[in-house]
Every structure is written in structure tokens, then in C-alpha cells.
Amino acid sequence: MxxxxxxxxxxxxxxxxxxxxxxxxxxxxxxxxxxxxxxxxxxxxxxxxxxxxxxxxxxxxxxxxxxxxxxxxxxxxxxxxxxxxxxxxxxxxxxxxxxxxxxxxxxxxxxxxxxxxxxxxxxxxxxxxxxxxxxxxxxxxxxxxxxxxxxxxxxxxxxxxxxxxxxxxxxxxxxxxxxxxxxxxxxxxxxxxxxxxxxxxxxxxxxxxxxxxxxxxxxxxxxxxxxxxxxxxxxxxxxxxxAMTVQNRPFTQQAFTSLDDRERGGNLPFDEMLDAIAPDLNNYYKALVGAKGKTWTEPRATTVREEPTCSGDQGPVAFCPADKSVEVDVAEDLPELHARIGDYATGVLLASRYGLAARSAAGLKVEGTEAAEGALCLAGAYTREVFTRQQGFGLSPGDLDEAVQVLLAYDFAARDASGKNAVDPGFKRVDVFRNGVFTGVTACGF
Incomplete structure (x- = not known):
């Protein structure tokens, strides 16, 4: 055979x-x-x-x-x-x-x-x-x-x-x-x-x-x-x-668990994805920051109709250090990535920018290579959390594939708060992200 x-x-x-x-x-x-x-x-x-x-x-x-x-x-x-x-x-x-x-x-x-x-x-x-x-x-x-x-x-x-x-x-x-x-x-x-x-x-x-x-x-x-x-x-x-065995090798591949999810191909419409993931990211990072004895303030999410410019070039989603807000392009690049790759392309970019907000709240740097890697790793740690959930907001089959695709093709999720110091090449971006997925927050220097 x-x-x-x-x-x-x-x-x-x-x-x-x-x-x-x-x-x-x-x-x-x-x-x-x-x-x-x-x-x-x-x-x-x-x-x-x-x-x-x-x-x-x-x-x-x-x-x-x-x-x-x-x-x-x-x-x-x-x-x-x-x-x-x-x-x-x-x-x-x-x-x-x-x-x-x-x-x-x-x-x-x-x-x-x-x-x-x-x-x-x-x-x-x-x-x-x-x-x-x-x-x-x-x-x-x-x-x-x-x-x-x-x-x-x-x-x-x-x-x-x-x-x-x-x-x-x-x-x-x-x-x-x-x-x-x-x-x-x-x-x-x-x-x-x-x-x-x-x-x-x-x-x-x-x-x-x-x-x-x-x-x-x-x-x-x-x-x-x-x-x-x-x-x-x-x-x-x-x-x-x-030495790989079924006991020591984790696999993330999943079958669809609902007809609705199958019919959508595992993807939420853009507006529904934003409405679902923003409060979930807020709750996740609030718990992380609180566990460090720090105070988390929910970032004010602002929608813009072009690439955000509040702090350097971070791509279609940006963390704005000046007022601790997050700007989201709802008209051009982000909706295009969402349509072309899938809804978790949107999810990874948002999770990494909220990760910068969490670093800021925890008193950690939001600029520099360490910040860029840390935010990307936190996006992986968040993905680990939603992947293992039994109820509430979670991942669909194909979402982790969409994460790999957007990370190989673009460095948006791996830039710091100034839009610089991106993790490169894509091979390394995927590795930093999956360290967060497999290991959790402890891999992220948080």
C-alpha cells in the first residue's frame, strides 16, 4: 500500500x-x-x-x-x-x-x-x-x-x-x-x-x-x-x-462538532468575529494581569476605516500606548485577510495586540524585540486557552491552520507597539506562537 x-x-x-x-x-x-x-x-x-x-x-x-x-x-x-x-x-x-x-x-x-x-x-x-x-x-x-x-x-x-x-x-x-x-x-x-x-x-x-x-x-x-x-x-x-508516539505527540486536528460550524467552514463573519473575540480577549488578559497583582483596564476598541496610525505601522490592528486603546481596521486590510485566510487570521492579530496591552498593564516593555516576541507568544497562549475549552468562545477546525498561514505570510502579529522589531522570518514567528500554544504563558516571559 x-x-x-x-x-x-x-x-x-x-x-x-x-x-x-x-x-x-x-x-x-x-x-x-x-x-x-x-x-x-x-x-x-x-x-x-x-x-x-x-x-x-x-x-x-x-x-x-x-x-x-x-x-x-x-x-x-x-x-x-x-x-x-x-x-x-x-x-x-x-x-x-x-x-x-x-x-x-x-x-x-x-x-x-x-x-x-x-x-x-x-x-x-x-x-x-x-x-x-x-x-x-x-x-x-x-x-x-x-x-x-x-x-x-x-x-x-x-x-x-x-x-x-x-x-x-x-x-x-x-x-x-x-x-x-x-x-x-x-x-x-x-x-x-x-x-x-x-x-x-x-x-x-x-x-x-x-x-x-x-x-x-x-x-x-x-x-x-x-x-x-x-x-x-x-x-x-x-x-x-x-521517539514520537501517540502518548507523547499532541495533535490539534479536529472534526466539526456542529452542522452550523461545518456549513460556515469553521468561520464566523467578520463583524460577528469581532463581537465574539473582543470581550473574550478582555476576560482572558484581565485574569493574567490580575494574577500578577496588577490592574487591567479594558482597552477601548476603536474602529477605523484605514490602517491604524496611532503608533507606528503595526498593520491592520494596533495597540496605542498613549491611551491604552486598540485600533482595528474594519474597512480594508483586516476584512480582506479575514475573507482570504479565515476568521482566526483576525483572531491572531487581535490576540497579539491585546497581548501588548497586557504587557503594558503588567509594567513590561511594549517596544523592542522582547515585546514583539512576548505579544506573539501570548497570542499563542490565548489560543491554547480557547482551543481546550468545552464551552463558550472556542476554536473551530481550521483555525490553527489560519494562524500558521497569516504568520508565515505576514509579520503584523509579531511587531512591537512602535510597529518595528518584528519577529522574522515566518519560520520563527510560527515557532514563537506554537510555544505559547503548547506551553502556555510560562513560555512568554510574562
């Missing part, structure tokens, strides 16, 4: 920043080991990725598992799905079965990808690094087979090896590889943080449809879970990835 990265028809493209720079390669890699290759630029990039991922595991597998790495035995396949006469790779009956996919076939110990309709699309939309991440993910499944996580093992004990866990582990392994590359240890690849930000858009694209249950037998994870797993591999190591 093939372990596909994404099933045809499940891909959801999202808006973001323009494509980042190309991966720098040092010398051409022969594509001759790829079965079905045309020797073109796409397969040259893929060959470079496969070559260096294999080198990574030759070095990392013995250090992680105490055994020698066994290279892929069943072949590497490039499939031209636009050619009706193309030969199918293992685990498929015809070449068109590969359309829109890259996958690892455990029964044959083989990797295959769609050269016509997947890798070129990833390269054009997200840059070369997206192709590298996808293939590193598939090699991660080959690592799992060598760990003993096989389809037979998964069938024997599906509760131990649910699909969402094995996919997270493969994302994590891909992150560990990319860190190895960025540490300058790769012979052919050089992936900068700007390129990495764009490439993470590919993981968002490959998220499950909003409302998919984490218990679904084919669940791959939402955008937040997938990016989190990748970042864990990048910031930790392959040993951490290999």
Missing part, C-alpha cells in the same frame, strides 16, 4: 508570499539512477535531493538507531503522468495513479513522484525547497520501514501507528534533514530561511481538508500539526522524531 503525501483532490492551495529564491546547488547530480527520468531540470533537482537525503541518513541512521543505513532497494521512479504510455511504478496499476502525488511504496521499498503535475507545480509556487522537503518526507517513510513500522505492523496495531502519527514523523525527519542542510553539511544543497518560509507553504497545501478527524484512517494532519512536526525535527533531531 502506497503511503501518499497527498491524495488527489485533497490539496487546498492558499495565498502567501511570492516564491522565494532557488536552492543553491553545488555541481550537477546524474539522474541516471532515476527510473523513467527525462534528465530534465525537475529530475535534476529531485536527484540532488534524493542523493543528499540518502547521504544524511547514511550519517544519521547509525547514530540514531545503532544500525547501518540500507539505501532504497526497489528503485526511484519519475513518472510522466501526462504520457499515456508511461510505465507505472510499484504500488500502482497505471501511470495516472501517480497524478498529483509523491509516495513511498513499502512493499517494494521504492519512491515515486509525478514529474508532470506535482514537482513542477511545487517548484513554481513554493520554490525548489518545497520539492526537497516533499522528497525528504517520502524518504522518512523509508526510514520508518527500517524501524519496523510497516503496513503489517500498522494493521496489527493501528492504535500504536495511526497514519497521522507516521505522517508527522516523516515531516519531522524532513525537518531534521533541512537543518542538516542549513548547517552546511550537505554537498549539493543550500536552503536559506527565506526559501524555507516559502517551502513551508507546501506543507500547508498538503494539509487534510478542514474538519477531518485526527482518528481518520487516512489523516495526514492539519497545517499546524504538519508545520509543528517539521519544526520539531529542525529544532531538535532525528532521535526526537523517532
Amino acid at each position: 502506497a503511503v501518499a503525501l497527498v491524495a488527489s483532490g485533497c490539496t487546498q492551495l492558499v495565498d502567501g508570499r511570492p516564491v522565494a529564491g532557488k536552492v543553491v546547488t553545488g555541481g550537477a547530480v546524474d539522474t541516471g539512477f532515476i527510473r523513467g527520468t527525462d534528465g530534465g531540470p525537475i529530475d535534476q533537482l529531485a536527484a540532488t535531493a534524493i542523493t543528499d537525503v540518502d547521504e544524511f541518513w547514511q550519517e544519521t541512521f547509525p547514530a540514531t538507531f545503532g544500525e547501518k543505513w540500507q539505501p532504497i532497494e526497489g528503485g526511484i521512479y519519475s513518472v510522466d503522468t501526462a504520457d499515456p504510455a508511461a510505465k507505472p511504478p510499484p504500488c500502482t496499476e497505471k501511470a495516472s495513479d501517480v497524478e498529483g502525488n509523491a509516495f513511498y511504496c513499502p512493499s517494494a521499498d521504492a519512491i515515486a513522484w509525478d514529474r508532470a503535475a506535482l514537482l513542477p507545480v511545487l517548484k513554481d509556487r513554493f520554490g525548489d525547497a518545497a520539492v526537497v522537503i516533499v522528497l525528504a518526507h517520502e524518504m522518512g517513510h523509508a526510514v520508518q520501514r527500517r524501524m519496523g513500522i510497516t503496513p503489517e505492523a500498522e494493521r496489527r496495531d493501528p492504535d500504536k501507528y495511526p497514519t497521522i502519527l507516521t505522517e508527522a514523523m516523516a515531516d519531522c525527519f524532513a525537518g531534521a534533514f533541512i537543518k542538516w542542510v542549513n548547517d552546511g553539511r550537505s554537498e549539493h544543497l543550500d536552503i536559506g530561511t527565506d526559501t524555507l518560509d516559502s517551502a513551508l507553504g507546501a506543507l500547508i497545501t498538503f494539509r487534510d481538508p478542514v474538519g477531518t478527524s485526527a482518528e481518520d484512517s487516512s489523516a495526514h494532519g492539519n497545517a499546524f500539526d504538519r508545520v509543528s512536526a517539521f519544526q520539531d525535527g529542525y529544532l531538535k533531531d532525528a532521535k526526537f522524531c523517532a
Whole structure:
């Protein structure tokens, strides 16, 4: 059974920043080991990725598992799905079965990808690094087979090896590889943080449809879970990835719990979102500030019909230190982000500006790098609170994905009260935010 990265028809493209720079390669890699290759630029990039991922595991597998790495035995396949006469790779009956996919076939110990309709699309939309991440993910499944996580093992004990866990582990392994590359240890690849930000858009694209249950037998994870797993591999190591279990790996993916929420796609209209979240933010931060023995005064929320200018350029929502108010653009940028990304894009921006208000009330700095990171982390801590609620204002499926999207594409939620010192790049913004989500206020220096 093939372990596909994404099933045809499940891909959801999202808006973001323009494509980042190309991966720098040092010398051409022969594509001759790829079965079905045309020797073109796409397969040259893929060959470079496969070559260096294999080198990574030759070095990392013995250090992680105490055994020698066994290279892929069943072949590497490039499939031209636009050619009706193309030969199918293992685990498929015809070449068109590969359309829109890259996958690892455990029964044959083989990797295959769609050269016509997947890798070129990833390269054009997200840059070369997206192709590298996808293939590193598939090699991660080959690592799992060598760990003993096989389809037979998964069938024997599906509760131990649910699909969402094995996919997270493969994302994590891909992150560990990319860190190895960025540490300058790769012979052919050089992936900068700007390129990495764009490439993470590919993981968002490959998220499950909003409302998919984490218990679904084919669940791959939402955008937040997938990016989190990748970042864990990048910031930790392959040993951490290999130690993932259902007991120690939290997943945020949720199914819809009401028909109304499903019909809305998990999104409230803009005006309703503002009416619902403002008093909730006030109550949350009032409790936090009160716990520090300080007095919280509810910020006066002022609506404006253009980007707020009360204190520097903070984007479509701003904390105004002079009068401790919050200005909200209700006519232009914020409603546009709300409509394009979703209601929790609005939620994250508001939560971070209220976070600055909370820092001010607690006597903490509201300008500088510490303030920018602290406010963003507090937005994550607030998200943790509403995510775990059983009643009242809470998150819908897809909200955490919307948070990841807005943080990767924009730095508004990560600016200080002067509109400066933004947390950058997007990779770091997501990491600061998720520290708040997973750890709570204690991670935020509050």
C-alpha cells in the first residue's frame, strides 16, 4: 500500500508570499539512477535531493538507531503522468495513479513522484525547497520501514501507528534533514530561511481538508500539526522524531462538532468575529494581569476605516500606548485577510495586540524585540486557552491552520507597539506562537 503525501483532490492551495529564491546547488547530480527520468531540470533537482537525503541518513541512521543505513532497494521512479504510455511504478496499476502525488511504496521499498503535475507545480509556487522537503518526507517513510513500522505492523496495531502519527514523523525527519542542510553539511544543497518560509507553504497545501478527524484512517494532519512536526525535527533531531508516539505527540486536528460550524467552514463573519473575540480577549488578559497583582483596564476598541496610525505601522490592528486603546481596521486590510485566510487570521492579530496591552498593564516593555516576541507568544497562549475549552468562545477546525498561514505570510502579529522589531522570518514567528500554544504563558516571559 502506497503511503501518499497527498491524495488527489485533497490539496487546498492558499495565498502567501511570492516564491522565494532557488536552492543553491553545488555541481550537477546524474539522474541516471532515476527510473523513467527525462534528465530534465525537475529530475535534476529531485536527484540532488534524493542523493543528499540518502547521504544524511547514511550519517544519521547509525547514530540514531545503532544500525547501518540500507539505501532504497526497489528503485526511484519519475513518472510522466501526462504520457499515456508511461510505465507505472510499484504500488500502482497505471501511470495516472501517480497524478498529483509523491509516495513511498513499502512493499517494494521504492519512491515515486509525478514529474508532470506535482514537482513542477511545487517548484513554481513554493520554490525548489518545497520539492526537497516533499522528497525528504517520502524518504522518512523509508526510514520508518527500517524501524519496523510497516503496513503489517500498522494493521496489527493501528492504535500504536495511526497514519497521522507516521505522517508527522516523516515531516519531522524532513525537518531534521533541512537543518542538516542549513548547517552546511550537505554537498549539493543550500536552503536559506527565506526559501524555507516559502517551502513551508507546501506543507500547508498538503494539509487534510478542514474538519477531518485526527482518528481518520487516512489523516495526514492539519497545517499546524504538519508545520509543528517539521519544526520539531529542525529544532531538535532525528532521535526526537523517532521517539514520537501517540502518548507523547499532541495533535490539534479536529472534526466539526456542529452542522452550523461545518456549513460556515469553521468561520464566523467578520463583524460577528469581532463581537465574539473582543470581550473574550478582555476576560482572558484581565485574569493574567490580575494574577500578577496588577490592574487591567479594558482597552477601548476603536474602529477605523484605514490602517491604524496611532503608533507606528503595526498593520491592520494596533495597540496605542498613549491611551491604552486598540485600533482595528474594519474597512480594508483586516476584512480582506479575514475573507482570504479565515476568521482566526483576525483572531491572531487581535490576540497579539491585546497581548501588548497586557504587557503594558503588567509594567513590561511594549517596544523592542522582547515585546514583539512576548505579544506573539501570548497570542499563542490565548489560543491554547480557547482551543481546550468545552464551552463558550472556542476554536473551530481550521483555525490553527489560519494562524500558521497569516504568520508565515505576514509579520503584523509579531511587531512591537512602535510597529518595528518584528519577529522574522515566518519560520520563527510560527515557532514563537506554537510555544505559547503548547506551553502556555510560562513560555512568554510574562
